[in-house]
Structures are given as structure tokens and as C-alpha cells.
Amino acid sequence: xxxxxxxxxxxxxxxxxxxxxxxxVTLFFAVILIIGLIVFGNQFVLIAxxxxxxxxxxxxxxxxxxxNMTRDFPFIFSLSLFLAIILAVSQLYKNSEAIVMNSLGxxxxxxxxxxxxxxxxxxxxxxxLTTTAVPWSKQQKNLIEEANKNASxxxxxxxxxxxxxxxxxxxxxxxxxSTPDSEALQNMEEIFISARSEKNSIIVLASEAIKFTNxxxxxxxxxxxxGTRYQDITGNKSKVILNxxxxxxxxxxxxxxxxxxxxxxxxxxxxxxxxxxxxxLVNAELQWRLSAPIxxxxxxxxxxxxxxxxxxxxxxIGLLIGIVIFMLYNNGLLIAKSSIExxxxxxxxxxxxxxxxxxxxxxxxxxxxxxKHSGYLDKMSIFINKEKKHA
Numbered sequence: 566x567x568x569x570x571x572x573x574x575x576x577x578x579x580x581x582x583x584x585x586x587x588x589x590v591t592l593f594f595a596v597i598l599i600i601g602l603i604v605f606g607n608q609f610v611l612i613a614x615x616x617x618x619x620x621x622x623x624x625x626x627x628x629x630x631x632x633n634m635t636r637d638f639p640f641i642f643s644l645s646l647f648l649a650i651i652l653a654v655s656q657l658y659k660n661s662e663a664i665v666m667n668s669l670g671x672x673x674x675x676x677x678x679x680x681x682x683x684x685x686x687x688x689x690x691x692x693x694l695t696t697t698a699v700p701w702s703k704q705q706k707n708l709i710e711e712a713n714k715n716a717s718x719x720x721x722x723x724x725x726x727x728x729x730x731x732x733x734x735x736x737x738x739x740x741x742x743s744t745p746d747s748e749a750l751q752n753m754e755e756i757f758i759s760a761r762s763e764k765n766s767i768i769v770l771a772s773e774a775i776k777f778t779n780x781x782x783x784x785x786x787x788x789x790x791x792g793t794r795y796q797d798i799t800g801n802k803s804k805v806i807l808n809x810x811x812x813x814x815x816x817x818x819x820x821x822x823x824x825x826x827x828x829x830x831x832x833x834x835x836x837x838x839x840x841x842x843x844x845x846l847v848n849a850e851l852q853w854r855l856s857a858p859i860x861x862x863x864x865x866x867x868x869x870x871x872x873x874x875x876x877x878x879x880x881x882i883g884l885l886i887g888i889v890i891f892m893l894y895n896n897g898l899l900i901a902k903s904s905i906e907x908x909x910x911x912x913x914x915x916x917x918x919x920x921x922x923x924x925x926x927x928x929x930x931x932x933x934x935x936x937k938h939s940g941y942l943d944k945m946s947i948f949i950n951k952e953k954k955h956a
Contacts, residue, residue: 581666582679588653589646589683596652597645604641605634628705635702639694639857644891646687647864650680651887654872663873673931676869684865692858696836699854704833735760739774756789758814768795769814787814848912849905856898856916863920864891867927870934894923 612630654676657663666675727738740755756771771792778785789812796805831839831846839851867890871883897919904910 581671585653585657585676585679586683588656589649589680592652592656593646593649596648597641600641600645604637608633608637632702632706635694636699639691639699640895642687642691642694643857643861643864646684646861647868647887647891648884650865650868651872651883654869655874655883658872658874673869673873673935677866680865680869684862687865688858688861691861692855695854695857700833700835707833756787756792758787758789760814765797769793769812770795771812784815788812789814845906845908845912848915849902852905852912852916853898853902856920859920860894860898860923863924863927864894867923867930870927870930873934890923894919897922 608630612627654663657666663676725738725740727736729736736757736759738757739753742753753774753776754772756769756774758767758769758771760767760769769789769792771789773790775788775790776785777788790810792809792812794805794807794809794812796807831850834842834850836851836854839847839854868887871887871890874883898916901910901916901919905912905915
């Protein structure tokens with residue numbers, strides 16, 4: 566009889582585990598869809614802005630967006646699963662389903678066990694992404710950037726069409742355009758340029774032009790030859806007309822190019838090769854790749870604890886606390902990684918200290934939550950015994 570009851574309870578626990586997992590998975594896809602649309606939508610907007618400001622066709626920049634999405638996906642995946650667990654557990658308590666489960670002896674520990682298969686599968690996915698897919702995407706992104714490192718906004722000028730650059734400040738026209746195979750230059754003929762600013766307006770006509778980059782300042786210029794420069798031709802000021810044999814016009818500043826985050830070769834190295842190398846950058850990169858899967862395990866436990874609420878309270882408090890903890894956790898890992906790279910933090914301590922700190926806080930929180938509820942149970946048992954004695 567006892568064995569039959571245990572089998573029934575085990576079967577019911579399996580059904581409960583499937584039920585909880587189904588809720589978490591449903592909420593996970595809803596959350597990751599919302600966060601994905603926000604993050605990836607922002608990526609697309611930034612790419613479109615770069616396309617307009619730099620004059621580069623958007624299809625030339627889309628591969629960079631895909632690689633950036635691959636880079637950010639582990640972050641979005643972990644956050645979505647963390648929030649989904651909080652929402653799922655909160656929903657169970659909100660509907661009083663978790664209270665019934667607690668009366669059957671199913672508490673936080675059992676909820677964590679029920680979610681273990683889902684968390685393990687997610688751990689494997691994140692581990693693959695951070696150790697294989699993300700380094701590959703960074704390597705491919707670097708190859709594209711290296712192939713076009715000498716290209717500027719005017720590399721993509723179409724022949725025989727008026728085009729605007731720098732938000733309409735420059736209107737450019739070239740009847741013919743060609744790029745020599747041996748040099749990172751661009752030759753153009755029959756040039757028309759209209760440049761406007763707050764102080765004056767300039768129109769330049771030239772028979773030919775060459776785009777080139779200053780190797781020291783990284784500024785990009787157009788070297789115009791055999792042309793005429795008209796200043797304030799449409800204004801009320803005195804007009805200036807200048808004939809020139811050669812005239813250099815800066816079209817893009819090297820300072821803007823220097824603001825683009827630089828790729829380090831260590832980011833594209835395969836994970837197995839990192840284990841055979843030494844150095845601060847290697848240690849920082851290796852620990853960073855393993856951080857996302859490790860944090861997923863810790864956050865999944867913390868999500869169960871944060872989702873525990875009373876039926877009358879809202880679920881927004883636990884969700885808000887979870888978002889704050891996730892941001893602090895992720896920023897702590899970033900700070901630790903940068904400290905290792907600069908030699909300010911011992912790699913032995915490294916990112917492991919951040920994981921251990923969050924894990925310790927999670928264990929303390931777990932003990933406090935269970936001790937608190939066990940205290941309530943003790944008080945209830947004492948109250949019931951008193952009632953029986955008076956009866």
C-alpha cells in the first residue's frame with residue numbers, strides 16, 4: 566500500500582514537473598520575443614543610421630548586424646529564461662497552485678528539481694553559443710571589417726547619380742567612378758560637389774578626383790584636380806570664385822573611425838586553443854566565455870526564489886528585483902573581465918569571485934526563505950495544539 570502511494574505521488578510529481586516546465590517554456594518564448602524585438606530592432610536602427618551617415622548601402626552592413634545578433638543572443642537567452650522562471654513561479658503562487666503543492670511537500674527544492682531538465686538543455690545551448698558560435702561570429706565580423714578598413718562613405722558612390730552624405734550636408738555627383746585593384750583608392754571624373762554649413766555654402770566643379778586616406782590621421786580626403794570652387798554663390802555675401810589645379814576636401818574624420826570598438830584577435834580564437842595559451846587576455850576571455858553558462862545555473866535557482874509571492878501581492882516586485890540583480894551580475898562580470906585584462910585582478914580570483922558571491926547570496930536567500938516559512942509552520946502547529954487543549 567505504501568509503495569503504491571509512493572508511485573502515485575511520483576507520477577503526480579512528474580505531471581507537475583511537466584506542467585511547470587510547460588509554463589516556463591511558454592513564458593520564455595514570449596519574453597525572448599519581446600526582448601529580441603527590442604534589442605535586434607535597435608541593432609537594425611543603428612545599422613540604418615550608419616548606412617545613411619556613412620553613405621554605405623544597408624545590404625553591405627547587414628552581415629555585421631547578423632554577427633552582432635549572434636554575439637548578443639546568449640545574453641538575451643539567459644535574461645529571458647531567468648525572467649520566465651520568475652513569472653512562472655509567481656503565476657503559480659498567484660493562482661494558489663503553488664500553495665497546494667507546498668501542502669503536498671513540494672517546495673522550492675522540488676521546483677528547482679522539476680526545472681532541472683530545462684535548465685540543463687539551456688546550459689548546453691548557452692555553452693555552445695559562448696564557446697563556439699560567438700567567437701566564430703566575432704571572427705567573421707572582423708574579416709569583413711578588415712576587408713573594408715580602407716573604405717569610406719564615398720567608396721560606394723554610384724555613377725551618374727546625385728547622392729547625399731553627412732545628413733545632406735554634402736551632395737555629390739560623379740559621372741564615372743572606378744577603384745584600382747592595387748590600391749585602396751577611388752578614381753572619379755566630372756565631379757560636382759555642393760557642401761553646406763551654418764557659415765557658408767560651397768560648390769565645387771572638377772574634372773577628376775581621387776579619394777585617399779591619410780595614414781597618420783586616418784582622415785579621408787577627396788583630392789580634386791583642375792576645377793573651380795564657388796563660395797556663397799546663393800547668399801547675399803560677397804561671392805568667392807577660385808580656380809585650382811589641386812584641392813583637398815576632407816570628407817570623413819579619422820577621429821570618428823577611432824571611436825569604433827576595436828576587435829582583438831583573442832576574441833576569435835577557438836575555445837580549445839585558449840586552454841593551450843597563457844596571458845591575461847587569454848584568461849579573461851576564457852572565463853568570460855564560461856560565465857554565461859555558469860550564471861544561467863545560478864540565476865535559474867534564484868529565479869525560483871524570487872518568484873515566490875503571496876496570492877494577494879503582485880508579481881512585479883520579484884520581476885523588478887530580478888532585473889536589477891541580472892544587471893548588477895552582468896556588470897560585475899564585465900568589470901572583473903576588464904580588471905583581469907589590465908592586470909588589476911588575479912586571474913585565479915577573476916570572474917569566479919563574482920559567481921561565488923552571487924551563489925552565496927542565493928544560498929543565504931534560500932535559507933532565509935525556508936526558515937521563514939518553517940517558522941510560520943511551527944507557529945501554526947503551536948496554535949492548533951492550543952486550540953485542541955482548550956477544546
